[in-house]
Amino acid sequence: MRVSAPAPQSRPDLGPADYPLSVNRQDLLRTPTGKPLSALTMNAVVAGEIVADDLRIAPETLQLQAILAESVQRPQLAANFRRAAELTAVPDAEVLAMYNALRPRASSRDELLTIAENLESKYHAPVCGALVREAAEVYQRRDLLAREED
Amino acid sequence: MTTTQPRHSRRTEILEDRPVNLDGFVEEWPEKGLVAMESDFDPAPSVRVEDGRIVELDGRARADFDFMDTFIADHAIDVETTEASMAVPSDEIARMLINPTVSRQDVLAVTRGLTPAKILDVVKLMNVVEIMQGMQKMRARRTPANQGHSTSARDNPLQVAVDAAEGALRGFAELETTLGVLRYAPLVAIALQVGAQVGRGGVLTQCALEEATELELGMRGITAYAETISIYGTESVFVDGDDTPWSKSFLASAYASRGIKMRFTSGTGSEVQMGNAEGKSMLYLEIRCVLMAKGAGVQGLQNGSISCIGVPGAMPGGIRAVAAENLVASMVDLECASGNDQSFSHSAMRRTARMMPQLLPGTDFVCSGYSGVPNADNMFAGSNFDTDDYDDWNTIQRDLQVDGGLRHIREDEILQVRNKAARALQALFAELDLPRITDEEVEAATYANGSEDYPERDVLEDLKGAQSVMDRGITGLDLVTALERTGFHDVAENLLTVLRQRVSGDLLQTSAILTHDFVPLSAINDANDYAGPGTGYRLQGERWEQLKKLRHVTSAENPETEVS
Amino acid sequence: MSAPAAVRTLTLKEIGPAQRASRPDEVVIAVSPAFAETFTRTIVDVPHAEVIRQVLAGIEEQGVTARMVKVWDTADLAAIAHTGARLSGSGISIGLLSRGTTMIHQRDLPRLSNLELFPQSPLLDAEVFRRIGSNAAQYAKGESPAPVPTRNDQMARPRWQAKAALLHLKEFECIVAGRRPVEVEPVISRA
Incomplete structure (x- = not known):
């Protein structure tokens, strides 16, 4: 990717020795609902204190994993984690709809650009937005936009 | 019928009855891509960079790129190092792969900049034992x-x-x-x-x-990871599969965004089996898949022909090509789930030989x-x-x-x-x-x-x-x-x-x-x-x-x- | 695989461009470019005439009508079957490749999904084709039939896969890019 994601606000200096974070750096981990990993106990589940959202990954955590991936020279993996960090904000159904819209001949150029705009403005997801814009450009060149009769 | 059948020897009858003769074997048809890894129709390696962008890839100019070329050029290959890496002779890279005094990291420093045709040129120099030596070092996880x-x-x-x-x-x-x-x-x-x-x-x-x-x-947490995210080595077959490198990259991020482990799947033979190999060898197309997966930022790849194993399995040198495709995934730093996952032969001996390049x-x-x-x-x-x-x-x-x-x-x-x-x-x-x-x-x-x-x-x-x-x-x-x-x-x-x-x-x-x-x-x-x-x-x-x-x-x- | 008593041949008579129908009690049978033309038999030598005869019988025994279309611009089974489903008044189709691979599809499903898939062409015989026809017709009537039992011979792959690829390459050469689906009438005659 050419477009780089905005760096997380405080960028911890993580390296291979910090992995696995679930063992070595629990202090950095929070659920999207703000709970520490240690709060996700069976007692809490039985008490009904844990909801499905507590078992999701937080965008900040994906940024941490991106830093780790970069520290071991895996820039593409890191870029994937940064796109993923952005997508945590997008509801499941909408993620699936966006994926389906990116299938060949599923969308017009305008439809793809609307998705990109939506990602950028509504979800503050510039890296994902750029990926969709790039797709729109390539699809146009390779005749993979939706055809009229479809 | 009155025609006399030619008489067979007892030995021929015994050999005819051996399970291996229930397997199917076909002739090569390189013009259609029915060839494992050595084809005159595969492109020669080349790369050219202008203004920080790859403008020529394996003999094709940017204006003529299909979407695989575009994606690989823009996402998989390290633009900074590609010209230097491509200048290293293929036999030298092949030797680095098997030389234990060259570290995995040193090999990766070179492979990050290689094009699909160059990678093919490297592994074509290696016999199965050398491929195994390479795998022993290049496998990502130690255990x-x-x-x-x-x-x-x-x-x-x-x-x-x-x-x-x-x-x-x-x-x-x-x-x-x-x-x-x-x-x-x-x-x-x-x-x-x-x-x-x-x-x-x-x-x-x-x-x-x-x-x-x-x-x-x-997403619901009923499964823990995903693997059947298929990718293909030609644009037409990729589109037949109702996806593109961009839709699959988006999907890769979607999985990661839910904290779910994921790898892509590809393998030699899928393009020719789906009828559009564009006249390229099975391994050349698989190497494009490996680099596409790398570019998408997915952590790993399931390859080794997978559900198409009967196709390379029927070709001369096919199982060597399958071992090579696993090595290619590992030598570009991806996790490799290496096949051996489909019925392959009626012969127990052949089944065992097929998995040696991965097991050993x-x-x-x-x-x-x-x-x-x-x-x-x-x-x-x-x-x-x-x-x-x-x-x-x-x-x-x-x-x-x-x-x-x-x-x-x-x-x-x-x-x-x-x-x-x-x-x-x-x-x-x-x-x-x-x-x-x-x-x-x-x-x-x-x-x-x-x-x-x-x-x-x-x-x-x-x-x-x-x-x-x-x-x-x-x-x-x-x-x-x-x-x-x-x-x-x-x-x-x-x-x-x-x-x-x-x-x-x-x-x-x-x-x-x-x-x-x-x-x-x-x-x-x-x-x-x-x-x-x-x-x-x-x-x-x-x-x-x-x-x-x-x-x-x-x-x-x-x-x-x-x-x- | 038992050979039929008399050898029948199938010809597909072109009627015109395939249209979407409104009658809800039909199943569309969508076949691949080489079906009943370049090729006349499945990979295990079941004559295409027999395949169609059995599928039609299966549909008709449920009191449902059948319509047949030839898809010209792809040899991809999911695409062929989904094309058929979108033309079908009931939204149900059966897609068929020349080598015998078959799929029951429904208009509202994603293209790569399906109602039932019979991927192992070497295992499909006359009886299975009849049951596929019958099940498709039951879906068309809004029923939920028990799926046709999937046969599973793990050794079909090493024996047949490369030949199947070869047949598919030949089928691919019959694709006419850009040609729209054509409605055809199956004519089965005894040779």
């Missing part, structure tokens, strides 16, 4: 592992659960299922997850389905997977190895002192986990108001071999139950709660621990698996450090003691008894 299949010809969730439990106990780090009838998926995916966590906490599970449904089950050097997952059910029940259309081969596999590990990820387990222990998995699923189904599992079924499951050993289930009721899992939005957390409420506390705890891994994202890193104490083991904290004899992963200590055990071993202390 090899194995993956199993658990499926049922009747899509019986109970069978899937108990065979998953047995497989997990025997050593599979990952377990995969799929369906005959797709609508069965939610019940079977639940069964796989529960069975796996009974067998050995921390085993990762997945259900191979059409992309969107597979993602949905993952070790790969991230030697099989992807090994059939944890009898092949007649394998809904991936059979694997190269199945439950009948467990003892052979264990013996080969012991003979050659190599770790293929499995081990011998005493029958009493196996019966215990099978029974427990059956009872756990029975309790879970009852708790979730899903179709009933009877005590008779539990008993049958404990001692069964294949689906015919189980009482038949009411398929229509099961399908209604499967639909209700989707309609009610049942999640992995609901499974934890139900297991805990029904007294299967340790199983519930195992599943909760697997689900909790999502929050940390540790399993998203390259080649990650969970150990039996739930510690993520990946190419970061278990990076392959092979540097020649005496280094890297060695089968020794407690693990070697485990692998010395077989079903029948005469006791040295008392030769009138056996140890097991």
Whole structure:
């Protein structure tokens, strides 16, 4: 990717020795609902204190994993984690709809650009937005936009 | 008929009857891509960079790029180093791959900048032994592992659960299922997850389905990872598969955004099988897939021909090409789940020879997977190895002192986990108001071999139950709660621990698996450090003691008894 | 595989461009470019005439009508079957490749999904084709039939896969890019 994601606000200096974070750096981990990993106990589940959202990954955590991936020279993996960090904000159904819209001949150029705009403005997801814009450009060149009769 | 048949020798008759002659072999047709890895129609390596952008790739100018070229040029190849890397002679790179004094990192520094045709040029220089030497060093994770299949010809969730439990106990780090009838998926995916966590906490599970449904089950926490995200080496076949490199990259991020481990799948032969190889060799097209996966930022790839193995398997040099494609995935720093997962030959000798290039050097997952059910029940259309081969596999590990990820387990222990998995699923189904599992079924499951050993289930009721899992939005957390409420506390705890891994994202890193104490083991904290004899992963200590055990071993202390 | 008593041949008579129908009680049978033309038999030598005869019989025994279309611009089974489903008044179709691979599809499903898939062409015989026809017709009537039992011979792959690829390459050469689906009338005659 050419477009780089905005760096997380405080960028911890993580390296291979910090992995696995679930063992070595629990202090950095929070659920999207703000709970520490240690709060996700069976007692809490039985008490009904844990909801499905507590078992999701937080965008900040994906940024941490991106830093780790970069520290071991895996820039593409890191870029994937940064796109993923952005997508945590997008509801499941909408993620699936966006994926389906990116299938060949599923969308017009305008439809793809609307998705990109939506990602950028509504979800503050510039890296994902750029990926969709790039797709729109390539699809146009390779005749993979939706055809009229479809 | 009065025509006289020519007389055959007795020897010819015996040879005609050998199983290998039931296999299909076809002639090469390179113009159509029906050729393993050596074709005059593959492009020559080249690269040109202008203004920080690749403008020529393997003899093609940017204006003529198809979408694979575009994606690989813009995402997979390191623009900074490509011209320098491409200037290194292919034979020198091939030698770096097998030279133990050149580190894995040193090789990666070069391979990051290579084009598909250059990578092909390198591996074409290597014979199978050299390919294995390369794999031994380039495999991402230091410790090899194995993956199993658990499926049922009747899509019986109970069978899937108990065979998953047995497989997990025997050593599979990952377990995969799929369906005959797709609508069965939610019940079977639940069964796989529960069975796996009974067998050995921390085993990762997945259900191979059409992309969107597979993602949905993952998002709900019913499965733990995904693998059947297929990619192809030509634009036309990719489009036939209803995807593009961009849709698949987006999907890769979607999985990661839910904390779900994922790898892509590709393999030699798929393009020619789908009828559009654009006249390129199977391995050249597979190398494009590997680089596409790399560019998408996915952590790994399942390759090794996979469901197309009959195609390279029928070609001259085909199995060498399959070994080479695994090496290519590893030499660009991807996790490699290396095939050996489809019925390959009628000949036991040929089946064994086919997996040597993966078993001997070790790969991230030697099989992807090994059939944890009898092949007649394998809904991936059979694997190269199945439950009948467990003892052979264990013996080969012991003979050659190599770790293929499995081990011998005493029958009493196996019966215990099978029974427990059956009872756990029975309790879970009852708790979730899903179709009933009877005590008779539990008993049958404990001692069964294949689906015919189980009482038949009411398929229509099961399908209604499967639909209700989707309609009610049942999640992995609901499974934890139900297991805990029904007294299967340790199983519930195992599943909760697997689900909790999502929050940390540790399993998203390259080649990650969970150990039996739930510690993520990946190419970061278990990076392959092979540097020649005496280094890297060695089968020794407690693990070697485990692998010395077989079903029948005469006791040295008392030769009138056996140890097991 | 038992050979039929008399050898029948199938010809597909072109009627015109395939249209979407509104009658809800039909199943569309969509076949691949080489079907009943370049090729006349499946990979295990079941004559295409017999395949169509059995599928039609299966549909008709459920009191449902059948319509047949030839898809010209792809040899991809999911695409062929989905094309048929979108033309079908009931939304149900059966897609068929020349080598015998078959799929029951429904208009509202994603293209790569399906109602039932029979991927192992070497295992499909006359009886299976009849049951596929019958099940498709039951879906068209809004019923939920038990799926046709999937046969599973793990050794079909090593024996047949490369030949199947070869047949598919030949089928691919019959694709007419850009040609729209054509409605055809199956004419079965005894040779």
